[in-house]
Amino acid sequence: xxxxxxxxxxxxxxxxxxxxxxxxxxxxxxxxxxxxxxxxxxxxxxxxxxxxxxxxxxxxxxxxxxxxxxxxxxxxxxxxxxxxxxxxxxxxxxxxxxxxxxxxxxxxxxxxxxxxxxxxxxxxxxxxxxxxxxxxxxxxxxxxxxxxxxxxxxxxxxxxxxxxxxxxxxxxxxxxxxxxxxxxxxxxxxxxxxxxxxxxxxxxxxxxxxxxxxxxxxxxxxxxxxxxxxxxxxxxxxxxxxxxxxxxxxxxxxxxxxxxxxxxxxxxxxxxxxxxxxxxxxxxxxxxxxxxxxxxxxxxxxxxxxxxxxxxxxxxxxxxxxxxxxxxxxxxxxxxxxxxxxxxxxxxxxxxxxxxxxxxxxxxxxxxxxxxxxxxxxxxxxxxxxxxxxxxxxxxxxxxxxxxxxxxxxxxxxxxxxxxxxxxxxxxxxxxxxxxxxxxxxxxxxxxxxxxxxxxxxxxxxxxxxxxxxxxxxxxxxxxxxxxxxx
Amino acid sequence: xxxxxxxxxxxxxxxxxxxxxxxxxxxxxxxxxxxxxxxxxxxxxxxxxxxxxxxxxxxxxxxxxxxxxxxxxxxxxxxxxxxxxxxxxxxxx
Numbered sequence: 001x002x003x004x005x006x007x008x009x010x011x012x013x014x015x016x017x018x019x020x021x022x023x024x025x026x027x028x029x030x031x032x033x034x035x036x037x038x039x040x041x042x043x044x045x046x047x048x049x050x051x052x053x054x055x056x057x058x059x060x061x062x063x064x065x066x067x068x069x070x071x072x073x074x075x076x077x078x079x080x081x082x083x084x085x086x087x088x089x090x091x092x093x094x095x096x097x098x099x100x101x102x103x104x105x106x107x108x109x110x111x112x113x114x115x116x117x118x119x120x121x122x123x124x125x126x127x128x129x130x131x132x133x134x135x136x137x138x139x140x141x142x143x144x145x146x147x148x149x150x151x152x153x154x155x156x157x158x159x160x161x162x163x164x165x166x167x168x169x170x171x172x173x174x175x176x177x178x179x180x181x182x183x184x185x186x187x188x189x190x191x192x193x194x195x196x197x198x199x200x201x202x203x204x205x206x207x208x209x210x211x212x213x214x215x216x217x218x219x220x221x222x223x224x225x226x227x228x229x230x231x232x233x234x235x236x237x238x239x240x241x242x243x244x245x246x247x248x249x250x251x252x253x254x255x256x257x258x259x260x261x262x263x264x265x266x267x268x269x270x271x272x273x274x275x276x277x278x279x280x281x282x283x284x285x286x287x288x289x290x291x292x293x294x295x296x297x298x299x300x301x302x303x304x305x306x307x308x309x310x311x312x313x314x315x316x317x318x319x320x321x322x323x324x325x326x327x328x329x330x331x332x333x334x335x336x337x338x339x340x341x342x343x344x345x346x347x348x349x350x351x352x353x354x355x356x357x358x359x360x361x362x363x364x365x366x367x368x369x370x371x372x373x374x375x376x377x378x379x380x381x382x383x384x385x386x387x388x389x390x391x392x393x394x395x396x397x398x399x400x401x402x403x404x405x406x407x408x409x410x411x412x413x414x415x416x417x418x419x420x421x422x423x424x425x426x427x428x429x430x431x432x433x434x435x436x437x438x439x440x441x442x443x444x445x446x447x448x449x450x451x452x453x454x455x456x457x458x459x460x461x462x463x464x465x466x467x468x469x470x471x472x473x474x475x476x477x478x479x480x481x482x483x484x485x486x487x
Numbered sequence: 488x489x490x491x492x493x494x495x496x497x498x499x500x501x502x503x504x505x506x507x508x509x510x511x512x513x514x515x516x517x518x519x520x521x522x523x524x525x526x527x528x529x530x531x532x533x534x535x536x537x538x539x540x541x542x543x544x545x546x547x548x549x550x551x552x553x554x555x556x557x558x559x560x561x562x563x564x565x566x567x568x569x570x571x572x573x574x575x576x577x578x579x580x
Contacts, residue, residue, distance in 0.1 A: 092541055093541065093543050094541075096541060096558075098555070098556050098557050098558050099555075099557045099558070100557070100558045100559070100560060101557075101558075101559050101560075101568075101572050102559070102560050102561045103559055103560075103561045103562075103563050103564065103565050103568045103569050103572060104503070104506070104507075104561035104562035104563055104564040104565060105503050105561060105562050105564075106503060106544040106545060106546060106547075106560045106561045106562065107498075107501070107503065107544065107545055108543055108544055108545070109498045109501070109530070109545045110496060110498065110530050110537045110542040110543055110544060110545045110547065111542075111543040111544070113498075113530055113531070113534050113537065114534065114537055114538055114542075117534050117538070135543075139544075139560075
């Protein structure tokens with residue numbers, strides 16, 4: 001395991017690849033059409049110039065140079081200037097308008113000589129060839145010749161010592177690596193990009209299939225494309241459970257609830273509030289937010305169901321002044337529809353806010369709304385990545401989830417999230433004697449004693465009130481409460 | 488018959504290059520009389536010309552005139568196909 005890596009500059013990729021691409025070697029980046037191969041490759045060059053002052057050569061076998069320039073402009077990479085400064089060289093090997101016919105044997109020595117010349121001219125440390133499949137299409141009758149010649153190209157690259165990416169098409173997301181079998185000679189380092197449609201939702205992932213002689217994270221990691229950072233990978237497999245767990249308690253914002261959970265939530269813990277509509281979840285969140293007062297903490301509230309006006313009004317109705325907290329700079333409220341972006345983008349967005357705002361607490365109301373934007377698998381991965389992230393940052397989190405049934409029951413969201421939460425609080429309706437009463441119970445609390453009783457929970461003008469245990473009643477959690485005769 | 492203008496890109500004395508030059512010279516002599524202009528470019532000597540013309544494969548023959556411009560790659564070893572590709576009638580002497 002002594003192969004050196006070249007830091008690409010895309011921090012999330014360097015993370016899952018344990019340091020970047022194998023230095024001085026060629027990596028095959030394969031993906032179906034629209035899987036962001038070209039972007040991945042271009043970002044590799046752009047980051048090299050921006051962050052490390054390493055020049056790059058971009059060889060195009062497919063798209064016209066002008067189109068690539070235009071497409072990449074949206075990522076704020078100043079390719080025109082880099083070209084003028086000799087840091088970025090385009091090598092145009094794209095198909096020409098002219099008709100080409102082949103008569104007899106040929107080789108690609110002209111291409112190799114041009115490539116070598118370009119690399120030497122700018123002293124390039126990074127080379128991209130995009131995409132190798134197109135040259136097979138350009139010379140479709142001579143596939144054997146092309147294959148033989150590409151081996152020569154690979155040898156040239158290796159002699160030049162530049163770290164390079166060759167992109168190639170795949171026809172299926174889960175099948176043989178490339179369409180023209182180039183993996184036969186570009187076999188040492190393979191990265192796969194996928195763009196899978198599942199349940200009407202697109203999910204982009206990246207997988208490092210192999211880096212010969214070197215370590216990397218295994219399996220698929222979702223990624224997202226945004227304008228500021230281009231490809232951002234959410235490193236699932238690189239998440240670890242090494243975060244420290246704190247003994248420090250922080251208030252839930254409700255004194256009686258603190259008592260039920262033996263003093264408060266643990267700092268840096270993930271706490272789930274589950275309940276049907278109107279059961280008091282947002283009230284719990286409001287109190288959790290207000291709890292920052294006690295130790296002068298800061299809180300980020302992500303609301304996916306209500307507008308901020310609604311939230312502020314409701315909180316005011318319970319005697320909690322969000323406006324004041326916001327004015328003091330202790331609270332940041334972000335209200336968005338979950339559908340405005342993908343789960344991955346939400347995650348990246350939250351990370352950005354955390355970086356600048358540095359909250360001690362995060363409340364998400366509700367996770368169920370957020371889960372609409374993704375497949376089950378995607379959502380589960382998001383939750384794992386997100387909770388690991390929060391724990392790493394020592395941020396105390398409160399998430400809410402909706403149960404579909406008014407009384408009893410659990411939701412799918414909970415099924416995904418409950419194993420990784422530290423505390424689960426159930427808010428359930430109890431239908432008793434022609435009245436809907438509310439109840440609260442602490443289902444679990446990791447590393448702490450907690451009250452096991454199911455208590456009355458009232459929402460009043462002054463906020464939440466937690467009352468006595470429901471005595472002589474059973475079946476609340478299953479949604480069929482019954483009076484038991486007390487002897 | 489109209490004037491033919493060709494560029495032939497070769498790489499030194501590789502077998503494919505030598506064969507392409509031979510065949511093309513023969514065709515020019517036998518089919519075009521003196522009514523042609525042939526520029527043979529060795530990419531080892533003039534790589535910038537290969538760059539300019541966007542040459543990938545060697546040998547590459549470009550017919551600049553008559554238009555439309557077209558390209559034939561390969562050692563040109565099937566004479567009838569080269570003639571067809573260049574739009575020269577083999578009956579023409």
